[in-house]
Amino acid sequence: MKVKSTLILLTIAIFWQVGLAQKPSTTIVNFNKRGEQVMKFTSMGEAIDAHDGEIAYFKGVYYLYGTSYGCGFSWGIKDAPFCGFKTYSSTDMVNWTDRGAMFDASTPVWQSRCNGNTYGCFRPHVIFNQKTGLYVLWINVYDNRVGFRVFTSKSPTGPFKEVLEPKLAVNSDSPVAGLNNGDHDTFVDDDGIGYIAYTDWRTTGTIVIEQLSDNYLSGTGKHVKSVTAGNTEAPSLFKRKDTYYVTYSDPNCGYCSGTGTSYKTAKHPLGPWSEGIKISDNSCGGQPSFVSTIKLGSGNIYLYGSDLWNNAAKNESLANFYWAPLSFAEDGSINPMVCQEQVEVPLDKKSSTPVMISKSSLNKNSSxxxxxxxxxxxxxxxxxxxxxxxxxxxxxxxxxxxxxxIATFKNGFPDQPLTLEIFEADEAQQPIGSKLTTITLPPDSLKWSVNMVNINPSIEVRAGTQYAFVLSSLTSKGFFGFAYNDNAIYKEGGASYSSDGGNSFKMEKDRSLMFHTTIQKANPNDKKEKRHT
Structure with a gap:
């Protein structure tokens, strides 16, 4: 009997452990072991270029919405183009697919509304209206009085079409195209009522919360002012159990690398709201952007995101992200944030991991x-x-x-192309001999955000031989950049650096530049002697 009981308990324990092991999850990496920010890429090797937006969860898929900077938008530079808003999708928040622009922002109308000659356009937020079956997008603009424009789409990836200009209760009599209303968030309550939380610039950055119309396309006038006392921005509104929360940047500081995050609570979106409590002094090196409620079968998570701005650069293509769930005490208060190098997040279902490969760099005979x-x-x-x-x-x-x-980018308006040369390499991994090919990449062909550039060198290579590609430029302005990893991830080669125009190269320990190569194998029946070209 004892043996039988032991077997039953052992069987239960095994099934319990298997059940735990089978729970799907994903690991979000924010920093490496040296505390450096880690970039987030699509499965095609393109850096995520969607900032100051949010991650939304619709029908089992995560959608990242954000402002794009990759075409060269630079705040305050009058001839800088507006790059629009982008959407990325994922089933695990690690492997992302670029779904393109939310709408066509290249038109003269949108360039006049949002280019560098204006205050810009920012913070795309999307909610789903169960009654209309439409996804509703609100963006912050500065070319009208209300400070927002609204769009709808039948799909979370768009295209989104603009509807009538919304009306809100605050600053409705202020000058057109002024600093009236700013950074916002949209929220749908359990009863289907929608709300918008936004920043009132006329009161030096207090937060306003207003109920939306049934179709979420405008305000109703029902609102509460001065949720915060001022000098705040970037609100995020959400509900946990029977308590409403609003987080916000405290203080407000656009493009700053390290402003605080505070929050308040209420029993109704229109208040009254509690006193503020600070949960982070530096938002993990950035500025708070969103808190998204992710409703999973195993329970809700409240995903916090901050924009890790690039030291207030005019162009923020190189800005990164911090993503991690908030944690709560038993009394419902948000625990002080602990900035995590990486964090495991539960999923509803297991996600497959795609291989990073660019179709344009392969043909049917290449591998x-x-x-x-x-x-x-x-x-x-x-x-x-x-x-x-x-x-x-x-x-x-x-x-x-x-x-x-190769993963590369441009910065500071280079006036000469990026040059790529390929050489054979010696045992010390130094480029040797005559160059095998030279390829030039004009500045206009490269983005400000990190992207994989696909090249067809069309040179013959020999198995077991080391080769080196060398990146250089004669530009007198700006520079070109690269993506790198210092964890010795590529064992069969390494990165090196020259400060004397290529006369000598110094190996950089454990470093690899981001790249991949494809080779069309030689036909074994081809007896002809092959030479490098």
Missing amino acids: LNNTTGTTGFTQFGDIGRNIKRAQTFLAKATGLLTGLS
Whole structure:
């Protein structure tokens, strides 16, 4: 009997452990072990370029909405173009797919509303209206009186179409195109009533919360002013159990790398609201952007996001993100934030992991030869004048190098192209001999955000031979950059640096630049002697 009981208990324990092991989850990486910000990429090797927005969860899919900077938008620079708003989708918040623009922002109308000659357009937030079956997008603008424009779409990825200009209770008699209303969040309560929380710039940054119309396209006039006392912005409104929360940037500081996050609570969205409590002094190196309620079968998570701005750069393409769930005490208060290098987040279902590969760099006879992947990379820029960067790689097959993809970007308006040269490399991983090919990449062909550039060198390579690609530029303005990882992720080559125009290169310990190569293998029946071209 004792043996039988033991077997039953053992069986229960095994099933319990298997059940735990089968619970799907995902790991979000925010920083590496040195505390450096880690970039988030699409599965195609493009850096996520969607800032000051939110992550929304619709029908089992995560959607990241944000302002794009990759085309060169720079706040305060009058001839800078507006890049629009982008959408990315994912089933695990790690592997993202670029779903394109939320609407066409390249038109003269949108350029006049949002380009560098204006205050800009920011903070796309999307909610779903159960009654109308439409996804509703609110964005912050500064070309009208109300400070917002509204769109609808039948799909969470758009395209979104603009509807009539909304009306709100606050600053309705203020000058047109002034600093009236700003940073906002939209929220749908359990009963289907919608709300918008927004910043009143006329009162130096107090927060207002207003009930929306049944279709979520305008305000109703029912509102509460001065939820905060001022000098705040970027509110996020959400509900947990029977308590409403509003988090906000405390103080307000646009594009700052390290403002505080505070919150207040209430029993109704229109208050009264409690006194503020600060949960972070620096928002993990950025500025708070959103708190999204992710409703999973296992329970709700309240995902906090902050924009890790690039030291108030005019162009914020290189800004990163911090994402992690908030935690709560038994009394419902939000625990002080602990900035986490990485965090495990539950999922409703297991997600497959795609391979990073660009279709344009392959043909039907080519195969992936080397790849560094996209995990754990950060960025740096200094390529120009006497500074060159190099990366060696091992050819694992004999044939034609049909694809070389490198992660790069531009900054500061370079006036000369980025040059890529390929050499053989010696045992010390130094470029040697004559260059095998030279490819120039005009500045206009590159983005301000980190992207994989796909090149077809079309040179013959030999299995077991080391090669090096070298990046350089004669630009007299700005520079070009690269993505790198210092965790020795690529064992068959390494990165090096030259500060004397390429006369000598110094190896950088454990560093790899982000790249991948493809080779069209030689036909074994082809007896002809092959040479480099």
